[in-house]
Amino acid sequence: MGTSYGLIEIPSTTAAIDVLDIMCKTANVEFVTWEKKLGGRLVTIIVRGTISAVTEAVEAASAHAIKKPVAKAVIANPHEEIVKIVNKSASRLQ
Amino acid sequence: MGTSYGLIEIPSTTAAIDVLDIMCKTANVEFVTWEKKLGGRLVTIIVRGTISAVTEAVEAASAHAIKKPVAKAVIANPHEEIVKIVNKSASRLQ
Amino acid sequence: MGTSYGLIEIPSTTAAIDVLDIMCKTANVEFVTWEKKLGGRLVTIIVRGTISAVTEAVEAASAHAIKKPVAKAVIANPHEEIVKIVNKSASRLQ
Amino acid sequence: MGTSYGLIEIPSTTAAIDVLDIMCKTANVEFVTWEKKLGGRLVTIIVRGTISAVTEAVEAASAHAIKKPVAKAVIANPHEEIVKIVNKSASRLQ
Amino acid sequence: MGTSYGLIEIPSTTAAIDVLDIMCKTANVEFVTWEKKLGGRLVTIIVRGTISAVTEAVEAASAHAIKKPVAKAVIANPHEEIVKIVNKSASRLQ
Amino acid sequence: MGTSYGLIEIPSTTAAIDVLDIMCKTANVEFVTWEKKLGGRLVTIIVRGTISAVTEAVEAASAHAIKKPVAKAVIANPHEEIVKIVNKSASRLQ
Numbered sequence: 001m002g003t004s005y006g007l008i009e010i011p012s013t014t015a016a017i018d019v020l021d022i023m024c025k026t027a028n029v030e031f032v033t034w035e036k037k038l039g040g041r042l043v044t045i046i047v048r049g050t051i052s053a054v055t056e057a058v059e060a061a062s063a064h065a066i067k068k069p070v071a072k073a074v075i076a077n078p079h080e081e082i083v084k085i086v087n088k089s090a091s092r093l094q
Numbered sequence: 095m096g097t098s099y100g101l102i103e104i105p106s107t108t109a110a111i112d113v114l115d116i117m118c119k120t121a122n123v124e125f126v127t128w129e130k131k132l133g134g135r136l137v138t139i140i141v142r143g144t145i146s147a148v149t150e151a152v153e154a155a156s157a158h159a160i161k162k163p164v165a166k167a168v169i170a171n172p173h174e175e176i177v178k179i180v181n182k183s184a185s186r187l188q
Numbered sequence: 189m190g191t192s193y194g195l196i197e198i199p200s201t202t203a204a205i206d207v208l209d210i211m212c213k214t215a216n217v218e219f220v221t222w223e224k225k226l227g228g229r230l231v232t233i234i235v236r237g238t239i240s241a242v243t244e245a246v247e248a249a250s251a252h253a254i255k256k257p258v259a260k261a262v263i264a265n266p267h268e269e270i271v272k273i274v275n276k277s278a279s280r281l282q
Numbered sequence: 283m284g285t286s287y288g289l290i291e292i293p294s295t296t297a298a299i300d301v302l303d304i305m306c307k308t309a310n311v312e313f314v315t316w317e318k319k320l321g322g323r324l325v326t327i328i329v330r331g332t333i334s335a336v337t338e339a340v341e342a343a344s345a346h347a348i349k350k351p352v353a354k355a356v357i358a359n360p361h362e363e364i365v366k367i368v369n370k371s372a373s374r375l376q
Numbered sequence: 377m378g379t380s381y382g383l384i385e386i387p388s389t390t391a392a393i394d395v396l397d398i399m400c401k402t403a404n405v406e407f408v409t410w411e412k413k414l415g416g417r418l419v420t421i422i423v424r425g426t427i428s429a430v431t432e433a434v435e436a437a438s439a440h441a442i443k444k445p446v447a448k449a450v451i452a453n454p455h456e457e458i459v460k461i462v463n464k465s466a467s468r469l470q
Numbered sequence: 471m472g473t474s475y476g477l478i479e480i481p482s483t484t485a486a487i488d489v490l491d492i493m494c495k496t497a498n499v500e501f502v503t504w505e506k507k508l509g510g511r512l513v514t515i516i517v518r519g520t521i522s523a524v525t526e527a528v529e530a531a532s533a534h535a536i537k538k539p540v541a542k543a544v545i546a547n548p549h550e551e552i553v554k555i556v557n558k559s560a561s562r563l564q
Contacts, residue, residue: 040417041134108259135228229322323510416511447484
């Protein structure tokens with residue numbers, strides 16, 4: 001199905017929620033999970049979609065976020081171990 | 095229904111509780127949730143209401159808070175993924 | 189009933205326990221809850237009583253604490269959303 | 283029974299365990315609880331005994347600890363709210 | 377069976393997920409567990425495989441990671457206590 | 471039975487796992503527990519054995535660790551309160 005992941009890691013919950021709103025309104029991506037327990041004020045947002053959609057979402061988020069992201073990545077064709085680890089994170093959100 | 099979210103992220107629990115009191119007394123907004131597990135002494139308060147009410151609440155909170163907020167945002171017409179993530183946070187408070 | 193809240197936020201568990209002892213011996217206030225999960229070594233103590241009692245307690249705690257508080261507040265006539273959030277914190281202590 | 287509390291707050295788990303060993307071998311005090319979730323690498327050790335025993339224990343711990351304590355206190359004749367909060371912490375250890 | 381462990385510890389969840397993707401695509405290694413609760417923004421990724429595979433994976437991850445790792449190790453022929461501690465971490469992920 | 475404890479506290483999970491491997495391969499010591507929830511990136515490893523074995527293990531770990539330990543201790547003939555607190559930590563690992 002060609003699913004890719006887009007990741008943005010940004011300080012503050014407020015900036016993270018704002019970034020997710022930007023990503024979902026900009027491109028056809030789906031929210032997968034967020035990770036907030038790393039300390040240091042960081043939140044990681046993970047979305048999925050086609051490689052072009054997640055790239056567009058990550059770029060829009062970087063450009064318009066209210067805080068500077070500390071890390072971003074687009075993972076095309078993720079290894080099955082990555083899919084498992086992301087799905088586990090998502091299942092803990094339910 | 096035109097619900098918008100107002101977010102304030104501020105250091106210290108004391109400042110966060112004080113900010114929520116200011117917001118609720120200033121404008122017709124409803125407390126939705128708070129997020130406290132990010133480390134770095136930050137608390138995020140999320141309220142909802144009309145766009146004008148949450149804007150007024152966020153501005154009053156910024157002006158009168160006992161600590162300087164590190165982030166604030168008004169999210170008008172939030173994407174459904176944002177509504178879901180905020181509702182999940184709220185449900186963990188119950 | 190005219191309940192007000194007094195809040196003191198202070199670094200270290202030791203200073204927080206000492207501050208609570210000071211507040212309860214100084215004025216007719218009741219311990220409500222403490223919040224310790226914000227990181228950054230902070231503990232928030234919340235007491236309740238009449239506005240004059242909590243003001244006296246907060247002032248005595250500020251004057252005699254073994255550490256300098258990072259935040260303090262007296263919330264008179266707290267909005268019902270504040271009462272709910274404080275009660276939820278207290279119920280998690282039981 | 284005249285119970286008093288002695289508190290030592292010190293960076294690192296290793297120093298905290300060593301301090302407790304010093305206190306218990308020095309004076310007739312009983313371990314009550316420790317609090318470790320404050321972040322900032324701090325551990326608080328609370329012991330109880332007579333006022334002279336806990337004072338001796340806290341002084342010996344301060345003098346011989348492998349790290350410098352960030353806070354210490356002897357609480358004589360603790361208010362009943364303090365006894366409750368300390369007992370709750372101890373009950374979570376069981 | 378000659379299993380060895382490869383460990384990479386790196387700041388940010390985004391960098392950690394990216395590093396795991398690199399390791400799994402580079403060498404024949406299997407994801408075992410990650411540890412994220414240490415604070416300070418660090419994530420530790422642990423993979424297992426032959427000594428040559430985990431060495432190759434750790435080197436590729438170090439060379440291509442989007443953040444600089446703060447620690448890395450290859451543990452050949454791990455002591456049984458190490459196997460037990462790693463397995464316990466993995467079982468908490470299930 | 472003459473059991474003593476050896477403690478090493480070191481930044482990073484990777485360094486802690488490596489240190490435990492060194493200690494167990496160097497001397498006849500048994501892993502008891504680790505404590506990782508103190509924040510500040512620290513992990514404490516506790517092993518037990520005869521006083522000479524734990525001393526040898528702690529010295530080897532200090533000399534060969536990939537990170538500098540922030541604290542180390544050998545507790546000979548630990549007070550029964552120490553044994554209880556260490557056993558409680560170990561029981562939470564099961």
